[in-house]
Amino acid sequence: MPIRKQKEFIEAVQEAAEQPLKQDHLLSLVGYNCRRAYLTIVPLFDERMAQYNLKPAEFSVLSLLKANPNITQKRLSAAVNVSPPNLAIMLDKLEQRGLVLRQRNPLDKRSQTLILTEAGTELCMQSERTTGELEAEATAMLTDQERAQLLGLLQKIFVRE
Amino acid sequence: MPIRKQKEFIEAVQEAAEQPLKQDHLLSLVGYNCRRAYLTIVPLFDERMAQYNLKPAEFSVLSLLKANPNITQKRLSAAVNVSPPNLAIMLDKLEQRGLVLRQRNPLDKRSQTLILTEAGTELCMQSERTTGELEAEATAMLTDQERAQLLGLLQKIFVRE
DNA sequence: TATTGTTATACTCTATAACTATA
DNA sequence: TATAGTTATAGAGTATAACAATA
Numbered sequence: 001m002p003i004r005k006q007k008e009f010i011e012a013v014q015e016a017a018e019q020p021l022k023q024d025h026l027l028s029l030v031g032y033n034c035r036r037a038y039l040t041i042v043p044l045f046d047e048r049m050a051q052y053n054l055k056p057a058e059f060s061v062l063s064l065l066k067a068n069p070n071i072t073q074k075r076l077s078a079a080v081n082v083s084p085p086n087l088a089i090m091l092d093k094l095e096q097r098g099l100v101l102r103q104r105n106p107l108d109k110r111s112q113t114l115i116l117t118e119a120g121t122e123l124c125m126q127s128e129r130t131t132g133e134l135e136a137e138a139t140a141m142l143t144d145q146e147r148a149q150l151l152g153l154l155q156k157i158f159v160r161e
Numbered sequence: 162m163p164i165r166k167q168k169e170f171i172e173a174v175q176e177a178a179e180q181p182l183k184q185d186h187l188l189s190l191v192g193y194n195c196r197r198a199y200l201t202i203v204p205l206f207d208e209r210m211a212q213y214n215l216k217p218a219e220f221s222v223l224s225l226l227k228a229n230p231n232i233t234q235k236r237l238s239a240a241v242n243v244s245p246p247n248l249a250i251m252l253d254k255l256e257q258r259g260l261v262l263r264q265r266n267p268l269d270k271r272s273q274t275l276i277l278t279e280a281g282t283e284l285c286m287q288s289e290r291t292t293g294e295l296e297a298e299a300t301a302m303l304t305d306q307e308r309a310q311l312l313g314l315l316q317k318i319f320v321r322e
Numbered sequence: 323t324a325t326t327g328t329t330a331t332a333c334t335c336t337a338t339a340a341c342t343a344t345a
Numbered sequence: 346t347a348t349a350g351t352t353a354t355a356g357a358g359t360a361t362a363a364c365a366a367t368a
Binding site: 024028034040068070072106107128135138142149154158 | 184190197198206224233240296299308319
Binding site: 072073074077084088089105108109110111112 | 348349350351352353
């Protein structure tokens with residue numbers, strides 16, 4: 001590299017090191033911002049939910065089954081965005097842990113209906129309490145009104161009519 | 162199963178099949194809503210950005226390098242939430258494609274500074290235009306004011322002071 | 323001794339194809 | 346023939362440990 005270019009390069013590197021990070025375009029994208037916000041909440045989720053040995057997707061399944069007893073795996077699969085093969089494996093584990101019960105659907109023996117066991121219901125109630133608390137902490141910088149507004153705006157994006 | 166229980170079960174399954182899905186608790190969680198909104202935008206991103214052969218993380222890197230020429234891998238790694246080992250591999254690919262240039266930092270030869278090549282800059286400009294368009298479509302149900310509000314609320318969650 | 327970046331590797335998550343049993 | 350669920354497997358994404366070069 002010629003000396004003149006070299007000098008310019010050093011100055012540019014120095015300049016770059018001193019500048020705060022610019023990310024105007026990325027910060028204008030809803031998708032990027034959703035991901036960033038999600039990624040700040042997840043570690044707290046993992047930390048607080050470790051006591052129940054529940055991952056985010058597993059918690060979603062339990063919460064959905066508590067609110068919708070006897071739904072089929074098909075509907076559950078669509079609701080939690082977990083493909084049937086992966087859901088089957090997750091349900092195997094939850095069933096082995098005695099949290100979930102699979103029953104043949106008497107109205108259509110191809111499908112299976114799902115309910116929480118008593119232990120599953122209890123664990124779900126505890127973990128819903130914990131998620132409520134952890135969420136409140138993770139979004140403590142928002143007023144109740146802002147938080148409600150945020151939920152409403154996000155749901156406009158993904159709730160189907 | 163006794164006949165009486167069996168009859169109750171069939172009724173419960175029928176009832177469940179007719180009910181709309183209840184997901185009150187999940188919909189009250191910011192983290193869950195962020196993820197759901199993100200997951201509705203990503204497929205459109207993948208579809209529109211396939212022409213550039215850019216994944217979300219790769220696009221973030223290009224956009225950040227365009228706005229912050231000559232920053233180090235260390236800072237970039239922190240900014241895009243990609244661990245140094247994984248960033249190294251991603252940069253190998255981007256460098257092989259002639260989009261990015263790595264240079265030893267003359268001020269500290271442990272680190273490397275990064276800039277976009279001319280081709281990288283051009284691809285970044287095109288893809289930023291595309292992301293802008295795709296985002297507008299994915300969030301077309303929001304008014305401009307709502308969209309700005311949403312970005313502001315999300316950033317309150319993850320922007321560090 | 324600490325830091326930047328790399329290599330190798332493993333683990334989790336997600337996606338796909340082929341199979342079964344029912345309809 | 347089509348559908349619900351399963352099995353097996355592969356791929357993408359992410360995380361960790363150990364190393365080389367430099368400070």
